[in-house]
Amino acid sequence: MTSVAQYFKSTSVLAKALKGFAPRPAQTEMATAIAATLKAKSQLVVEAETGTGKTYAYLVPILKSKGSAIISTGTKALQEQLFHRDLPALRDAIAPQKQVSLLKGRSNYLCLHRLAQSQAHASELSTTVQRQVVEVKRWAARTEDGDVGGLNALPEDAEVLPHVTSTVDNCLGRDCPDYDDCYLVKARKSALEADIVVVNHHLFFADMALKDVGFGELIPHVDALVFDEAHQLPDIASQYFGESVGSRQLQELAQEAKVLYLTEVKDLRQLDKAADKLLGSLRDWRLAFPVDPQRGNWRQAQQQPQVAAAIALVSEALTFFTEVVKGAIGRNQDLDTVYERCVQSLHTWEMLQETQRTGFSFWFETTPRQVTLHQTPLQVADKFGSYVANSEASWVFTSATLAIGDDFSHFTRLLGLEQAATLCLPSPFKFSQQATLCVPRYLPQPHEVGMLEHLIQVTTQVLDVNKRGGTFVLFTSHRMLQRVAERLETLTDRPLFVQGSTNKRELLADFIAAGNGVLLGTSSFWEGVDVRGDALTCVIIDKLPFGSPDDPLLQARIEDCRLRGAEPFTQVQLPPAVIALKQGAGRLIRDSSDRGVLIVCDQRLVTKPYGQLFLASLPPLKRTRNLTQALNFLAEINGETPA
Known part of the structure; x- marks a missing residue:
């Protein structure tokens, strides 16, 4: 053999x-x-x-x-x-x-039953979603695998997708009238074989x-x-070993119940009232938090009077809603499924109010319209x-x-x-010949006021030299990204690609096509991005990617580490930051013929003892503290004589 x-x-x-x-x-x-x-x-x-x-x-x-x-x-x-x-x-x-078989999560497959429901109840949907349902119906007639990733006529985050795909909560399983034609069932059968x-x-x-x-x-x-x-x-x-419950999933339950009242159980007026009561309590719950999105410690937040009052209202409304749905069991298959989801949601909701349990981080996050509670195991x-x-x-x-x-x-x-x-x-690439790592001298500390101006200055100096190649500027926070993006729009005529302006795949494709673009990104662009050749010849990183000290999950892990008698910085905070920097630096050299410059705008890489651990984990790039030297190498890559 x-x-x-x-x-x-x-x-x-x-x-x-x-x-x-x-x-x-x-x-x-x-x-x-x-x-x-x-x-x-x-x-x-x-x-x-x-x-x-x-x-x-x-x-x-x-x-x-x-x-x-x-x-x-x-x-x-x-x-x-x-x-x-x-x-x-x-x-x-x-x-x-x-x-060989490909298997994705259920939300990636068209649900024929949900599509039929959306068509039947189209009048309850927004005009945009109604148009998208028509597009999905056209595509459904020709798709073989039902993978919505092939639905190119609609954006990746199209509003219609939750209406035409299933979740483990609303799937009817073998009771579904479309079970024999189900794309998810077929994908799983293929995977088994x-x-x-x-x-x-x-x-x-x-x-x-x-x-x-x-x-x-x-x-x-x-x-x-x-x-x-x-x-x-x-x-x-x-x-996945944790639990979560949020206002969005509870709103979906209430909305589905309202649709079923209008179409299937028209005599059950109390169902509509119970759904409205739940929706109202969920809106009040979101209003109990600041307008700006945030993450925080749920143990602490639930002690605040306005949050505690909102929790009590949601608990009452969700319990009442569950009882009303329970009274209609057996009248409609979809309503029976709603009841099962109510019971599970109520159980999770009540569990996430019991924050005295140890071994978990209890935290919340808000978006402009939603609140979600999480229970995450610490190990x-x-x-x-x-x-x-x-x-x-x-x-x-x-x-x-x-x-x-x-x-x-x-x-x-x-x-x-x-x-x-x-x-x-080790990599076969000749990093010391292909790339230079620069930690510029005289930069302020990352938290100091002058850091924004210095970051802008470094970036514009790079763009003045890197005329033929592309540049990544990677950030550890959306706030700094937005501040730099606002300034760069007035300082460069180079094509500017800002994370969030469109989906990641499209943004990256446009950046590569531009050839000499500038892409500003946060965590999702630090890894899993492969840009070869002149399309990417410089990567600028704003600071070492330590987790935010305000992150409730990080706080809980630090506290747990202390209770075990270990040192939180070296055990909890440092390792993931080292791994993240390795990932960000890894965007630069993707091929044996690639050349480029990596600039890390954080003095701690060379002034703090732990900086040596970061450096030891990076590829063996040629190193300099002199920004001019790095820019000269970049000029050489661009085919110009260094200044």
Whole structure:
């Protein structure tokens, strides 16, 4: 039998089948280690830096193994790239008999029953949504898989989508009249029959935490699980092992009940009154908070008199609404489902008022119109670690950013991976020749008033030199992003792309097409963004990405760390900041021919002792404190003689 390493030689079938394929020692080492992990039914954590070719390194051993596998990715975009581009090319070359399936969360699939309901009750919908329902109906006639990602005629966040997709709450399951034609059911059936299923982390944990049904029958039977972009797992796991309830989901319950009153149970006037009472109490609850969106400690907030009064009103209205719906059980299938959701929502609501329990962070967040309560566990290591240890499958976790320096203990501790082997693979790129890291001298501290002016000054100096290439300016807060965006609009005629002005995919495509644009982004642009060549030759980072001290979840983790006798800064605050900076810096050099400049506008990188930990975790870029030197290198990249 051919060893996995043979597939990565210059004379292999892969080299012949894949354009541009070239042997990489680190890629071969990773593939060999994964093959051994699959054989031993063990666990492996791999940091594979940019350029290693980690995708092929895990796909080849998975395709050549005899068992079934789940591959979980960090985003739906990466999930689709893997399924539509990377997997087919490899499978055709080395394992054409393997069946591969793509599975997304239920909100990604058209629900035929919900579409029929929206058409029947179109008069209750806004004019915009009515037009979009017509567009969805046209698309429904020609789609094969029902994946709303293929609904190109509408924006990604189209208002109609909640009306034509289902949630675990409103799905009728086998009682649905359209069950036999259900796209979600078909996708799950395909996944059950496949050798390899491509999912994303949110879907995996939604199932593992039993927040959904149907997908769970897949996991116990697979022989291997691979998590790409695994650095995201601890936070995502915390979300799904927690609980939340918000005004939006309660409003949807009330609105659905009002529609059913108007169409199906017209004699049940009390249902309409109970729904109106609940809607009114939810509006009052939002008004109990400041107008500007915020996140805060729920334990503290619920003690405020105006918030406590609003909570009491919602509790009363939700209890009354549930009792009224209960009185109509058996009259209508959709109303029966509303009752089940009422019971669950009321249970979660009451649980989230009991904030004296330990081991959790209780926090709230508001948007201009909504409030959501959250209960998040402070650690998931016991739950996830025991799940992994008790399974008979192989587990592989990989990302470009998992280690702090060469130490994986932060990641393995958070997920309880006590038995996992670790492997750290360097990039083949020649970073010291391809890129320069600059921490400019004489900058104020990040919190000081003058920081905005200095950041503007650095950015405009870069734009004066980087005329042919693109520039990323990455921020740790939306507030600073907006302030810089306002100023730059008057200071440059370069194409300016600001996060939030349109969806991420479109913004990035327009930035790449511009060639010499300036993109201003926050957290979602620090990772999972791949821009090669001259379209991105400079990345500016405003400051080290420590979590906000006002974040209630961070505060709770710090307090929990203190109670355990550990040091919060080194255990809780520092590691995720190091990982985040590695991710942001990783946007710059994506190919062996890329060149560029990374500018970090935070003196702490060189003046604080912990700065060495950040520097040790970054690629070995050429370093300078002299901004002029960095700009001269940028001028050279732009084909100009340095000043």
